Amino acid sequence: MNMSTFGKRRVVHFVVTGAAALGFLIAPALFTVTAPPATAQPCYNGVLPWGPFVPSCTLPGPTAPRVRGSAPDANAIIACRNHPGCLSWYVNGGP
Numbered sequence: 704m705n706m707s708t709f710g711k712r713r714v715v716h717f718v719v720t721g722a723a724a725l726g727f728l729i730a731p732a733l734f735t736v737t738a739p740p741a742t743a744q745p746c747y748n749g750v751l752p753w754g755p756f757v758p759s760c761t762l763p764g765p766t767a768p769r770v771r772g773s774a775p776d777a778n779a780i781i782a783c784r785n786h787p788g789c790l791s792w793y794v795n796g797g798p
Contacts (some may be wrong), residue, residue, distance in 0.1 A: 753786055755779035755793040772793060 706716040759778045775783075775794055783789035 727739060750781045752782055752784075753789060755782040755784075755789065 746758040747754075748760050750759055750762060751757045755775070755778060757778075762776075762778045762781065772794060775790060779790065779793045783793060
């Protein structure tokens, strides 16, 4: 066996293996899709427990200024569920 042929095969094998490895590393970068820029909503998606004043995107909240002692909205009723004193604090005081 000729040593020059053995050395050339080794180099060719090394180059082909390196090119394949480099292809596996670069290929995902070529096919990635950029995400659209994130935009913040002025509300919370859902209901936050203990947070009756946090505006909800899914439930209608108060549309007019809230009057002390008036009926609570759906967001406050759900947010204050199983929290003693939360609903009375929302109706009679709070921010």
